[in-house]
Amino acid sequence: MRKEPARSVFIVFIILNIIASVIVATVSRIGGMMTIGANQIPMTAFTGVFSSLANMCLIILVVLFKKKGLIASLILIVTQLPLLFINIFRGHNSFSIPGIFSTLLIIVSIVIIYTNRVRIDRYQAKVREQAVTDRLTGLPNRFACSELVEDLVGNNEKFAIVSVDINNFKSINDTMGHNTGNEVLRRIASRWKNAADSELSGTQDFVARLGGDEFALIIKGYTMEVDIVKTIRYYESVLENKLTIDDYDYFMTASFGYSEFPTDSQNGETLFSYADAAMYEVKKNNIGSHILRFVPSLLRSEHTLELEREIRTALENDTIYFNLQPQFDTAHNLRGFEALARMKDSNGNNVSPGEFIPAAEKAGLIDKVDSRVYRKAAEFFGEILRKTGADITLSINASVRHLIKNDFLDELRDLLDTYNIPARCLEVEITESVMLDSADKALKCLYGLKDMGIKIAIDDFGTGYSSLSYLNKVPADLLKIDKSFIDEMNLSESSEQYVAAIIAIGHIMNFKVISEGVETKKQLETLTTIDCDYIQGFFWGHPMPAEEAYDLVRQSKITKNK
Numbered sequence: 001m002r003k004e005p006a007r008s009v010f011i012v013f014i015i016l017n018i019i020a021s022v023i024v025a026t027v028s029r030i031g032g033m034m035t036i037g038a039n040q041i042p043m044t045a046f047t048g049v050f051s052s053l054a055n056m057c058l059i060i061l062v063v064l065f066k067k068k069g070l071i072a073s074l075i076l077i078v079t080q081l082p083l084l085f086i087n088i089f090r091g092h093n094s095f096s097i098p099g100i101f102s103t104l105l106i107i108v109s110i111v112i113i114y115t116n117r118v119r120i121d122r123y124q125a126k127v128r129e130q131a132v133t134d135r136l137t138g139l140p141n142r143f144a145c146s147e148l149v150e151d152l153v154g155n156n157e158k159f160a161i162v163s164v165d166i167n168n169f170k171s172i173n174d175t176m177g178h179n180t181g182n183e184v185l186r187r188i189a190s191r192w193k194n195a196a197d198s199e200l201s202g203t204q205d206f207v208a209r210l211g212g213d214e215f216a217l218i219i220k221g222y223t224m225e226v227d228i229v230k231t232i233r234y235y236e237s238v239l240e241n242k243l244t245i246d247d248y249d250y251f252m253t254a255s256f257g258y259s260e261f262p263t264d265s266q267n268g269e270t271l272f273s274y275a276d277a278a279m280y281e282v283k284k285n286n287i288g289s290h291i292l293r294f295v296p297s298l299l300r301s302e303h304t305l306e307l308e309r310e311i312r313t314a315l316e317n318d319t320i321y322f323n324l325q326p327q328f329d330t331a332h333n334l335r336g337f338e339a340l341a342r343m344k345d346s347n348g349n350n351v352s353p354g355e356f357i358p359a360a361e362k363a364g365l366i367d368k369v370d371s372r373v374y375r376k377a378a379e380f381f382g383e384i385l386r387k388t389g390a391d392i393t394l395s396i397n398a399s400v401r402h403l404i405k406n407d408f409l410d411e412l413r414d415l416l417d418t419y420n421i422p423a424r425c426l427e428v429e430i431t432e433s434v435m436l437d438s439a440d441k442a443l444k445c446l447y448g449l450k451d452m453g454i455k456i457a458i459d460d461f462g463t464g465y466s467s468l469s470y471l472n473k474v475p476a477d478l479l480k481i482d483k484s485f486i487d488e489m490n491l492s493e494s495s496e497q498y499v500a501a502i503i504a505i506g507h508i509m510n511f512k513v514i515s516e517g518v519e520t521k522k523q524l525e526t527l528t529t530i531d532c533d534y535i536q537g538f539f540w541g542h543p544m545p546a547e548e549a550y551d552l553v554r555q556s557k558i559t560k561n562k
């Protein structure tokens with residue numbers, strides 16, 4: 001809301017009004033003539049000017065100072081009225097009679113101006129109230145919260161911003177419906193509002209709802225950092241008391257991340273994003289205490305951000321493409337190819353997939369990168385199949401995030417249809433981390449692939465969470481032994497036996513086994529001896545551009561046993 005102008009302005013307009021009124025009264029009493037150039041002008045001609053000036057001052061007082069201005073104006077008018085009457089009755093001055101009417105008029109005018117002003121103010125207050133209040137919970141909203149933060153920053157006051165996210169709120173919405181979800185949010189908000197009003201936390205707190213299941217706490221009036229954590233714990237304990245809605249009990253928890261002014265940053269927006277980064281870390285890593293302070297290492301480095309920008313640009317400019325690395329059986333018959341993503345940056349330089357694939361995963365862009373590779377590789381592969389009639393396999397890599405997307409199966413179905421590829425000629429490589437991250441959803445998707453007739457390979461086998469029970473659950477066709485085991489294989493007897501054991505177990509479980517990163521003849525010979533089915537590595541073939549792969553298919557014998 002607009003601030004009232006300074007007291008001195010108020011006094012200036014009162015004095016101006018008094019001076020103008022005194023001039024009007026004096027001139028109309030003494031009358032007389034004034035010479036301007038060759039003309040004689042009656043002094044009373046100027047009374048209109050000064051009386052308008054006096055009225056203007058009254059109007060300005062009401063507009064600027066509202067009630068105070070109205071009272072002052074009325075007092076001024078009432079005290080000046082006797083002067084007019086004295087002029088008319090004692091001085092027999094008929095020039096002052098219109099002054100009575102103009103005074104009555106100005107009284108009516110300023111009262112109208114005042115009442116309108118009050119109405120506008122009330123309306124503005126209501127609009128503002130709505131703009132800063134969250135409709136669902138009645139708490140202050142994001143806008144109000146940012147305003148407060150900006151004020152505190154402006155006053156250089158020490159405070160902490162806590163970003164709060166309710167855990168598993170989505171599942172309440174999904175299972176119990178939105179009405180229950182809304183009621184849960186309202187109850188949480190009311191508990192936290194009471195907590196803030198009671199000041200039982202020992203600090204001065206402000207609670208806001210930022211949207212969805214996100215809340216923010218602004219904490220001030222503390223001395224040490226432990227006080228911030230104490231206050232957060234207090235809000236956590238208030239939240240964790242049982243919540244009963246329609247006879248159902250809910251036990252809510254939340255994740256809290258915080259940053260501090262001025263230690264972490266002197267900018268309100270930045271403090272918010274830092275608190276968010278800490279809160280996301282709590283969520284992501286399921287941090288036991290549910291509370292985390294921001295530390296700079298939580299931020300994505302400048303290099304990662306730059307890489308993200310490059311990936312977006314590469315997607316836009318269509319500079320993501322693929323190479324194909326051949327896979328053979330041990331008799332050197334071609335089994336097929338693995339499609340590997342390649343990317344050129346904005347300067348036309350190649351970026352290593354070891355760098356941009358993890359960055360794309362972090363930035364949530366991996367499904368877009370994958371899809372680009374799938375589409376281009378499948379188009380080419382479909383053409384090879386049509387031109388050569390070769391019965392070979394195309395392996396594509398799928399990241400967990402992509403695999404568990406609802407439309408993953410539809411995307412592959414569309415690829416097979418569009419490019420005329422039989423399902424048995426497509427293989428999806430997944431890493432073991434798939435099973436760690438989202439076991440149920442991933443398994444469902446893998447069975448979906450199986451039903452479509454698409455093959456499944458477990459990539460980088462041995463590097464992650466290898467457990468026989470999990471291998472038993474996954475409907476895989478192929479185990480890909482990670483390059484690190486192949487590198488070590490010929491260095492010691494036990495390493496060789498280890499690889500031999502993986503191959504044997506794979507066979508017991510009815511999987512084919514392929515070794516990745518085979519670089520030497522010796523490795524190839526050992527793998528042949530210990531019964532490995534397939535070979536992929538620089539020894540028999542680097543990842544190559546599509547045209548080279550086409551030549552290779554035409555020149556190769558194709559394995560019968562894919």
Ligand code: C2E
Pocket residue numbers: 325339340341342352353354357366369370373397398399429459460516517518519536537538539543
């Ligand atoms: P990966 O799926 O295990 O792919 C095999 C990697 O080993 C490839 O690295 C390949 O070039 C490399 N390689 C193959 N044979 C040899 C060898 O004999 N010696 C050596 N030193 N390296 C060999 P690349 O192309 O750098 O890919 C790295 C990883 O990036 C892949 O590992 C895969 O996990 C991921 N990736 C590649 N393309 C895609 C894709 O389209 N989508 C997804 N989600 N991930 C991909």
Ligand code: MG
Pocket residue numbers: 338397429459
């Ligand atoms: Mg792979």
Ligand code: MG
Pocket residue numbers: 459460480482516
């Ligand atoms: Mg691999």
